[in-house]
Amino acid sequence: MAGKTLQKITAKHKKGRNLVSLLKEVQDEYGYLPAQVMTEVADSLDIPVGEVYGTGTFYSFFSTQPLGKNIIRVCKSVPCYLADNQSVITEIQKQLGIKPGETTDDGEFSLQLTNCIGACDKAPAMMINDTVYSELTSAKISEILSNYR
């Protein structure tokens, strides 16, 4: 465990009572919320580990299981559904060989279906990490994914 990084993260958010922001940094640093790290966070904030776990498992962008280096979140809400997000999802599944909720064997990509990300004027849309890709078609997927390989 990168103990020193965790110390830095904890120190930064301890005063502001900022468990959610802290967990976000842990998620960014480790790619998920490892059980051992959650225990250490609880210890240094002097709160029950159940509270850390309960908070960590509430939010969709946190994961207690390891995720791929790049997280693809395709929007499945109604406006993107009307704009045929299904062909985008099918294409990604074909290219990466994984279904929503899964991670590629090489650990490069995770695929998730997410709820409305606010890009409905340019539907269908998805996020890869923090970047939003919109006005998607199955034809555009190859090129977008190649940016991350």
Added chain:
Amino acid sequence: MPEQQVVLRNCGVIDPKDLSTYLARDGFEALHKALAKMTPQQVTEEIKTSGLRGRGGAGFPTGLKWELAGKASGNHKYVICNADEGEVGTFKDRYILERDPFSLVEAMAIAGHAIGAQKGYVYLRAEYHYLLDLLENAITQTKKKGFFTRQGTSFDIEVREGAGAYICGEETALMESIEGRRGEVRYRPPFPPSQGLWGQPTVIDNVETLMNIPPIILRGAEWFSQMGTEQSKGTKVFSVSGDVQKPGVYELVMGSSLRELVEELALAKDTKMVQVGGASGRIIPYAKIDTPLAFETVLGAGAVIVFNQSRDVIDIMCKTMEFFAEESCGKCSPCREGTQAMLEILSRFSKGQGSGKDMETMKELANAMMLTSLCGLGQAAPNSVVDTLEHFTDEYQAQIKNGV
């Protein structure tokens, strides 16, 4: 009524990265006026008189909210900008933040002056993380110019990010999230203006609501209240999506017709129904396309999703209820259990396995959820089901097993 540019006045005109372009268009004149020439009570009174109501969906009178927070006792009051914008089909706040973050910063500082708060938070949804730098840059430039310091006190704004939870757009769940906890809804009373963030008097306003503050201060409450209808003053920014040729953001005077928005501006054709207010909104069948858009009639936060004749009502209802079932915080039984139960019935209808009794059951379930849920999510989740049961009964009946 033609499109207006009150909230969107600077969008596409200024450089959102450069404060000087904002200053060139009366930027921060309103804050200067409020600090130099108006008492906190006068600022609040101006907002009250304008008739401005919240633009995040609930439509609570903004001036009244500020007045309650201003009068409440507390050593550390807070102004929160709700930039969680999770409602399906809503992207107006995203559009505004992308193009005019300075107006938001100015508005929050004015609110701080009005209620006596030194600290503001912008709660930015995780999905808008790419806007974080733009927003923080606007705050930093404002601070550097000294606009936050006044007569011994100062104001500051911090951006807090969400982590993927629609319920955190609900004001009490939002505060729970800022306090570092699960986004579980709090019961009310007490209301945030008397006991909010960390128990202190807190004002929580939507991005678009705040965008109206500088123009009201500069041009006056009377100017603002001359636009709109009896109970809905000013303009409204709509985000139109779905089966339209020109999806996007449109600002219209309150009371404008739905037809003008979706047909004349967004170029919808063959429309079957329109959902106004996002997933928790009301369904307007095409026969009622001339309905005016206002708090008195139908509005929500301004998400307008258009469905053409090819769309299957039950299918859309399943997707809608799936959304609520996933996003329910889980604290209260009518919502936690009710969204699941409603979804189960709708799924059976989608497979042609519905029954006439089911339709009655859905109405009673909807009623119970609307009357007893702890917050707006559970209360509004059944809205579109109730509306489609009324206006598209035949589509439900077509899915009844053996016609029973």
Added chain:
Amino acid sequence: MNTNTIRVTLNGTEVSGHPGMTILELAQENEIDIPTLCHYPGLPPIGACRICVVEVEGSRTLVASCHTPIAPDMVIHTHSPKVLEARKVIVELLLASHPEACLVCDKGNLCELRKIAADLEIGLPRFKVKKRYYPLDDLSPYIIRDLTKCILCQRCVRACREIKKANLFAVAYRGFHSKVVVDQDQPLDKQACQSCDVCISLCPVGALAKRDGENASQETEATMSRVSGFGTEGVV
């Protein structure tokens, strides 16, 4: 006239209460029985079950009596048709996701959910949802947890935190899949539970039980008396 008195109309009768009183407290003082599940005297209210809702004239929704304070001139109806209809649906919903194991459940006639369902004359629920299936948590030598029966009233969470100050429980996940957990969703195996049955005494359903079936320990009896203000005979 005492200026601290608040006058309201309760089921057609004018009654008075004091500032800070909840509608539930006022009703209890006037011998009106409003059913509750997540509420427990001595614990801070949470407003989760929504069973205790009542009608207040002028309010768009029904309000939960356990946490809504009385206000001057409130007109309250605790058992109107509107209230009873909504209450029935909520209980039906809770029964729908509850295991159909009443006949073999050790909670028996102490089950508060069963009692409320019987009082409201509710038969089989009209709703069908997937039950929550969790393996039995019986690693602890002291407490058995069957979370398939949990109705998420959070009494155990609040009691362990407020009364025992042990903070062993937390709520995890979200929505329908919310769960009362210990640590990182691990079995409850804590020494602190040896002489404490507080959570078991408060659980309205059969989700929590003592392992050896003995009566509540003396320490718990004293705690519960103090907290609830009642004796512990037949704690319901």
